Amino acid sequence: MQFFSKISPNAATAQSSMRKIWDGLGLARAAACVFAAMIVAGCSDSASVANGTGSNAGETELASITFVKSDGTPLARGVAHTWYMTERDMELVSVDTLDGDGKMEIDVTLSGLHLVEACSGDSLSAMDWINFGDSTLQTTLVASASTSLKGVVTQNGNGAKGAAVKILDKTATTDDNGNFEVSGIPEGQHFAFVEGTIGTRVFQVHAVAGSAVEAVNSIDLDADPFILAEDFEQWETRRSLLGRTFGEGWWFVLTDSTLGGGSRLLNEPGLENLFVKDSDKGYAMHLVYDLDEETDGRFGVAGFALGDDFENHKSFAFFDLSDASAISFDAKGSGELFLQLTLRDSTGEKKFVKSEPIELTDGWARYTVATEELAEDLTAVNSVNFVVENDAEFYLDNIKIEGISPGKWPGLGKNF
CATH class of the missing domain: 2.60.40.4130 (Immunoglobulin-like)
Incomplete structure (x- = not known):
């Protein structure tokens, strides 16, 4: 993980350590674990593996999705639709009937993100975006009332x-x-x-x-x-709205204390203390950072991963933001805030780029950072971060990637 686009001499040690964390674990995985440890105590890897150590170890299982009801019984003989999204339509790829166990096999000849939706009449239904390139996928979706x-x-x-x-x-x-x-x-x-x-x-x-x-x-x-x-309105799983929709997308909130520094987050421990309800805007993230002036390379950061920059992981590692014109967001507070992107360049080297400082005000304002101010090459972006380098308090809401249609997003994911 790296959090500053210009490494000053007094930040070199911190940057070296952050690079080791990133290189060893991957930004999304490392940050998600740090976030979970700080806020809710615990982090687990939910990726499933077909040939595990259970009673079926050694057998080859076909990639599949199992649909169940809320009581755990299968959504037997339900109808499953597989969709592929473009800028102009949600194209129906296939229609399948679930077996008696509520299971459908995944067509691994397809590739990329597809939406799989299953229903039992108009009463029960479930859906999720599935990476059809993962031949080991075994997942279960719970149907609820349509x-x-x-x-x-x-x-x-x-x-x-x-x-x-x-x-x-x-x-x-x-x-x-x-x-x-x-x-x-x-x-x-x-x-x-x-x-x-x-x-x-x-x-x-x-x-x-x-x-x-x-x-x-x-x-x-x-x-x-x-x-x-x-937009923080349905933020229950520590994932961004994009992450909850398409997978990955973990939020992380941390300071240089993860490297032994003296900075800290002043919010009380607990997920509920990171958010406030604004009468006009709904929910917003609220963070208060107390940065230690004695710590070289001090920082506080809140950000979310777009992909999982981890070479052995099945999910997309990056997303291509070449067509994005800007990143915009609502914010208020005190102190200076930087928008930062983590990415890989054409040689595969990990980089971090950030905006000029944004001076926050007491009232809500809309801030727009043109992507051309950040980097020329945005073909492999991994995360969007909000960074402070001195004491700051800020509220954050409605983060948008401008210039890209939602219909394009499933086709922008990249692997190694």
Whole structure:
């Protein structure tokens, strides 16, 4: 792990140590473990291996997904759909019937990220993005009550009447005020393909099950393409919104104390103490760093991995952000904040690049850092970090990758 784009003499020791951590474990894995140890005590690797040490050790198991109900019984004879996302559509690749154990085998002749969704009528459903390049995958998904998704489509500041909104195999048409509703879909992050006057656009939307508060998704057809990486509204697993959707995406929060430095995070231990509810913005991350002036190369960092930079791991290690125009986010607080990316260059060398310092203010403001200010080569980006080098308190929300359509994301992942 490296956290500064310019290594000063007094930071050299810290940088050398951070490189050893990164080289030994990989940024995402190391940071996730450090984060878990600091905040919730514990870190485990959830990757599954087909030929383990159990009763079936030595047997070759086919890559498969098992769907079960909340009580653990199989979603027997349910129907599974495999989808591939493009910028213009969610293309149906295959339809399979689950066996008596609720299992479907993965077609390993396919490659890349595909969405697998299974249902039992319109009552129970589950879905997840699966890397079809992993021939050892054995995973279980739990089906829950299917739900509905509501939204409003606007254009030129008004409701867009008659726009077709497609989510999976369901299609709705907006009413006079731009409102729509799609029913019988799994809860979680979805992608709405909206056919309007300017062609088809894809937007991230969220279906919430069993919520006492009705969630309405807003879709603005005038907005430039962007990917919402994090909004902290459904942050239960220490993963970013992108990570919860596509896999990986671990958040990490740490200081130079992991290397023996004297800096510390002043938030009380516990996940709930990293977040605040703002009446206007929903939930936001809140961090208070007390950095030790006597520590060479002092730092505090909060960031999330895009991939798992770990050579033996099956997931994508990096994502290609060449088409991204900027990284933007909402923030407020006191002190200076830097936006930083960790990446690999064309030679495979690990690098870290950061923005000019951002002076925070008491009120919420939108900050946009053009990618051309960070690096010329963004073909292999591993993480997005927010770094402080002196005492600081900051609130963070609504992190976006500008200039890339959500429909492109599954095709941007890279392995070694």
